Amino acid sequence: MSVIVPAMNEPILPRTIEVIVNHVSYPSSLKEVVVVTDDPLGERISIFMQQKYPNNVKAIARRAFYPTKPSALNDALALCSGEVVGIVDVEDIPDLDAFQKAVAALVNHGYDAVQAILRINNEEDSWITRVFAYEYAGWFRIWLNGRARLGLYTPLGGTGNYFWKTGARYVGGWDSLNVAEDAELAVRMTVSGMKIGVIDARHWEEAPVTFKKWLRQRTRWYRGWLQSLWKYLTFLWSPSLMRRIGPVRLFSILIMLFSPIVVLLNWVSFALTGLWVLELYGFAPPLLSGVFPTWAILPVFLNIVFISAWLLGGWLERVKTPWWHVILPMLFYSYVMMPLASLRAIYQEIAKPVIWEKTEHPGRGVVGFAAEPASQSLAAAAIQVLEVEEAMEYEEWPFEYLTPRTKIPEKAAIAIWSVILALDILFIWILLSNPNTLPAILG
DSSP states (O other): OEEEEEESSOTTHHHHHHIIIIISOSOGGGOEEEEEEOSHHHHHHHHHHHHHSTTTEEEEEOSSOOSSHHHHHHHHHTTOOSSEEEEOOTTOEEOTTHHHHHHHHHHHSOOSEEEEEEEESOGGGOHHHHHHHHHHIIIIIIIIHHHHHHTOOOOOOSSSEEEEHHHHHHTTSOOTTOSSHHHHHHHHHHHTTOOEEEEEEEEEEOOOOSHHHHHHHHHHHHHHHHHHHHHHHHHHTOHHHHHHHOHHHHHHHHHHHTHHHHHHHHHHHHHHHHHHHHHHTTSSOSSSTTTSOGGGGTTHHHHHHHHHHHHHHHHHTTOSSOGGGTHHHHHHIIIIIHHHHHHHHHHHHHHSOOOOOOOOOOSHHHHHHSOOOTTSOHHHHHHHHHHHHHHOOTTSOSSOOSSOOOOOOHHHHHHHHHHHHHHHHHHHHHHHHOTTHHHHHHO
């Protein structure tokens, strides 16, 4: 098995290599780490680790290169000798049995590629990382898992994905100009009839802490999806492809690639809904109320499904932060921050050359996940975290988080949220049954 670790300006690279080589369960003689670097620091680190582990580590120091992650992955793939290839980002801490589960799924269950569940281990760093933890739990545990089980298009994550080397070569490797190379590769795998699954293994990784870092990362993701949309839109409408993969799977590709535009249209839909309500009750001249019937408000339930998937995923993944502490930030995150990132991605795609806005990884993942004594090295801290993950029961977390918070009692939060949901349902029922009832009640 070959594991590619792409790195650029990553001082925590030694920790990642130590974790993969020494602490993830897999036969050492069959474990190969291919480290591809684009910077002098990474070059020195990777060459040193290759000398330290000559039987397990291969180093690629790129001199003349296109500065994107997929370009680095293509160069590293040529050096991989294993039949199975995995991608592990520098900030990742894979579960002890992640490699074993990935290979078992590929060999025993007929998958061509599998995706591990990504979890956030610096959850307590900021309100953004807390919401991010719920988003990742909902995305990987609910949405991707459901798509894979239904046989729909299942985009790979930028890390934690494992696949047959021959399969990656068959579809042409990664698109060096696409800044969401994982989702784009999964499109070609799906179109080629390959089977992608989600495995019950986790990669613990670091989320961006500040809005600026988050915006750069999310803009890159959305721009990559838009790049794939422009690239494949004409091809995806071909009748021959529809016959080959079926209309449902084809629609699942399109709806995912259109998602940055759908996210941006949230602002338009909210504005139209607000104007429609004002017109309906006489606060604005009638422009839309004659066009949209009362039942047009029903799509609001899609937003409920969207947020509920995050909450359900957080519950299943035992996210530490209580949901009632993040529900309001979650709405701001979804309906303000995500459309901003989509708007920025569209602007970049139209006006800017392809650039890779790299996410910085200062190594907060280990510190944020479990408090480490000052005397421990990074590698020793990684060992401690992995041993905790293997032994712990999710009902009781054996370590303390670093940021104390004032907590709302759980029963009070449930009661408040239940009242809000009941009032929402009552309001919708009144609108649907008789739009003139509400003005009469209000006098």
